[in-house]
Amino acid sequence: MAGGTERILRGRIKAMQSTKKITRAMELIAGSRIVKAQQRVQAAVPYSEQITEVVKDLAAAGASNDVPMLAGRDEVKTTCYVAITADRGLCGGYNAGVQRATEGEVKADVLAGKDYTIVPVGKKAEGYFRFRDYQLSQSFMGFSDQPSYEDARRIGEYVVDLFVTGKVDKVELVYTRFITAGNQEVVLRPLVPLSADTVAGGDGKAGSSDGSGGDYEFEPDPTEILDSLLPRYVEARIYAALLNAAASEHAFRQRAMKSATDNAEELIGSLSIVMNRARQASITSEIMEIVGGAAALDGGDATQGYVDMGDDYFGRRLDEAEKASSGSTA
Incomplete structure (x- = not known):
């Protein structure tokens, strides 16, 4: 659900950039x-x-x-x-x-x-x-x-x-x-x-x-x-x-188009914030699914292995989210 929302917002941002x-x-x-x-x-x-x-x-x-x-x-x-x-x-x-x-x-x-x-x-x-x-x-x-x-x-x-x-x-x-x-x-x-x-x-x-x-x-x-x-x-x-x-x-x-350009910039900023929040929510949901699946497995070694895998995946996705957020802000 979150991934679909992210795609929709990305399309709206691209359209507003073209309009701008x-x-x-x-x-x-x-x-x-x-x-x-x-x-x-x-x-x-x-x-x-x-x-x-x-x-x-x-x-x-x-x-x-x-x-x-x-x-x-x-x-x-x-x-x-x-x-x-x-x-x-x-x-x-x-x-x-x-x-x-x-x-x-x-x-x-x-x-x-x-x-x-x-x-x-x-x-x-x-x-x-x-x-x-x-x-x-x-x-x-x-x-x-x-x-x-x-x-x-x-x-x-x-x-x-x-x-x-x-x-x-x-x-x-x-x-x-x-x-x-x-x-x-x-x-x-x-x-x-x-x-x-x-x-x-x-x-x-x-x-x-x-x-x-x-x-x-x-x-x-x-x-x-x-x-x-x-x-x-x-x-x-x-x-x-x-x-x-x-x-x-x-x-x-000239005045009308300047106002339209300013409004497009403001809308792009607002949509970027909403899209980043949707992306972070998607990442959090995936991490919770991995951790929950690992905790449901029996056996200490197996559980520890899935937990380590979840920690690594969490670290990678968190880095991706931070890079994406910094890129959108820039």
Whole structure:
């Protein structure tokens, strides 16, 4: 019985050692990818800032009155939520945070009597909301850990078309913003229509004579420029959200895999102690059987011979147990 228990424990220890190697490797990979993802986030900032300034200048020139993407609806009846999650699991509560935030907004809309639709980005979002029978639009997946601008362009074209055609009255992004390697937060950001605060403050109004702003001339008409530029602006914002989400995913996965590695080490130590106790119990049982059999035999010489044999066997097995214990501890 004890021998069978020892074999089972030895198998569990071997399995946990293999698991520990996998989780440790995943932790190191995620740690190396965090740096690259963070660099991509920072590299995208200048473009986002510059296109925002251009949009402000065009809006200040009087182009914001006739552009559909800047004119909000009088009544918001349908909201589109772009939920950005990962394509894979093993990243702690990363996916669950975005899913809960989106679900909370949807439930609030339903209670208010409003309609909604969800654009899932990532396999985890698509599977979660489809399993729960939420209203879904087109899904986008397969690029969560390394998004490209082309991925953002496809998402941007789709959500802009939803808004322009009147299928939705508002589009919002739900994603995890990367702050530091140890700090990320789930945020809800309006995407379309652009808010008044976004396009306010531009210095592109022509004919300013106080010197505080620029004297710009736009060719072609500012409205036409802004109408073609706003989809690029939406794509830039989606791309920035995808990059933040990718960096956050790697940070969550690194922490999750470190915790899994630590737990595997702790479990290996606990199982080793239990296995050594089972091995010592097996040795003690064998020694007691030998001594008991020797004592049951008649004849002094024969009894003494079996006792000596039992003493020798006891000494050998005790040495083996001590070596095994010292080897497991090391």
